[in-house]
Amino acid sequence: METKLNRRDAIRRMFKITAAITLSAATLPTFISCTPEGKKRIVFFFTGTGNSLWVASQLTDIPLSIPQVMKNLNITYEADEIGIVCPVYRGRVPQMVQRFMREAKLKANYFFGIVTYGSRPTDSTDAWDKLAQENGIHFDYLNCVHMIDNFLPSFDMNQQKEMEKPTEEDLGKVIADLNEHKQWKWPVTEQDREFRAMVVRMRGDHFPAESSRIFVVNRDRCVGCGFCTRVCPRGNWSFGNQGIAVTGDCEKCLACIHNCPQKAITMNEGDRNPDARYRHPKVTLQDIIRSNRQ
Numbered sequence: 001m002e003t004k005l006n007r008r009d010a011i012r013r014m015f016k017i018t019a020a021i022t023l024s025a026a027t028l029p030t031f032i033s034c035t036p037e038g039k040k041r042i043v044f045f046f047t048g049t050g051n052s053l054w055v056a057s058q059l060t061d062i063p064l065s066i067p068q069v070m071k072n073l074n075i076t077y078e079a080d081e082i083g084i085v086c087p088v089y090r091g092r093v094p095q096m097v098q099r100f101m102r103e104a105k106l107k108a109n110y111f112f113g114i115v116t117y118g119s120r121p122t123d124s125t126d127a128w129d130k131l132a133q134e135n136g137i138h139f140d141y142l143n144c145v146h147m148i149d150n151f152l153p154s155f156d157m158n159q160q161k162e163m164e165k166p167t168e169e170d171l172g173k174v175i176a177d178l179n180e181h182k183q184w185k186w187p188v189t190e191q192d193r194e195f196r197a198m199v200v201r202m203r204g205d206h207f208p209a210e211s212s213r214i215f216v217v218n219r220d221r222c223v224g225c226g227f228c229t230r231v232c233p234r235g236n237w238s239f240g241n242q243g244i245a246v247t248g249d250c251e252k253c254l255a256c257i258h259n260c261p262q263k264a265i266t267m268n269e270g271d272r273n274p275d276a277r278y279r280h281p282k283v284t285l286q287d288i289i290r291s292n293r294q
C-alpha cells in the first residue's frame, strides 16, 4: 500500500537517492581498461599543462583526473593494477595528490607511480613512497619521465620546446616494465636529497602558497574569457568587481598562466619569457578543463 510522504521525508529520500548515486558512481567500472594480458588497470593523474595527462593516456584508455575524483564522498577503487601519474613540484608530488593518497581507498595487486619532471626529480619518488606506505599503499614500481619543464621563473618555454628530452625513450621503458609487472624504484642519491634541501633553503618550500601573492594579472590584456576559472584544479579564480581575481591556497600547477589565451597572467616570482607559454602538443585546452574544472 502506498503511503503519502510529507515534504520533509520527500526531501530526505531525494537526498539519500542522490547520495547513493554519487557513491555508486565512484565505484562504477566503466573507466577500467585492460592491459595486453587482460588485466584491469586504472590510472589516476594530476596535471597543469598536460604532460602527466599525456603520459597517463599512454598507459590506459580513460585515465581518471584526481581533481574530479576528489569531488566524490567515497573514493574507493579496485583493479588488478592501479597507477598514478603526476608532476613534481620542488621535489614533492602535488598537494592534491598527497591528499588523494591519504583519503582514497585503493585495492590492487600491483601499484605504480610515475613522476613527470623537467630537470631533476630529486628525492620526490622516495618521499612519495614514504607517504604511500604511511597510508597503506605499497608501490611496486616508481619511475620518472623527463619532459618539458613548465616552471616559468626558471625556464623560457620557447627554449624548452627546442630542447631534446628523452621523453619517448623513458615512456617506452615504463610501458615495457609495466607489462612485465617489474618491481623497481627510481634510485634516489644523497646528492638528490642535498640538492632539494639547498633549493628549499634558497627559494623556500613549495607549500603553502597563497595564490594572490603568486600571480599578477595584466588588466589591459585580460578579456574576461574566464579560462583561468575553468582550468584551476582548486577553483581559485573567479570574477570580482575589478575583473578576474584569485584567492586561496594554490597548487602552483600554473594551469591558469599557461592556458590563458591572452597571456594576461604572469608570476610575481619572475617570468623568464612572459610571451612564451606551454601546453603538451597532444593535449587540448578542453582536455585541461575536463581534468581540472571545479
Ligand SMILES: Cc1cc2nc3c(=O)[nH]c(=O)nc-3n(C[C@H](O)[C@H](O)[C@H](O)COP(=O)(O)O)c2cc1C
Residues within 6 Å of the ligand: 046, 047, 048, 049, 050, 051, 052, 053, 086, 087, 088, 089, 090, 091, 092, 116, 117, 118, 119, 120, 121, 122, 147, 148, 149, 150, 151, 152, 252, 253, 254
Ligand atoms: C611550481 C613548479 C615546481 C616544479 N619543480 C620541479 C622540480 O623540482 N623538479 C623538476 O624536475 N621539475 C619541476 N617542475 C616541472 C614539472 O614537474 C614538469 O614540467 C611536469 O612535467 C609538468 O607536468 P604537467 O604538464 O602534467 O603539469 C616544476 C614545475 C612547477 C610548476
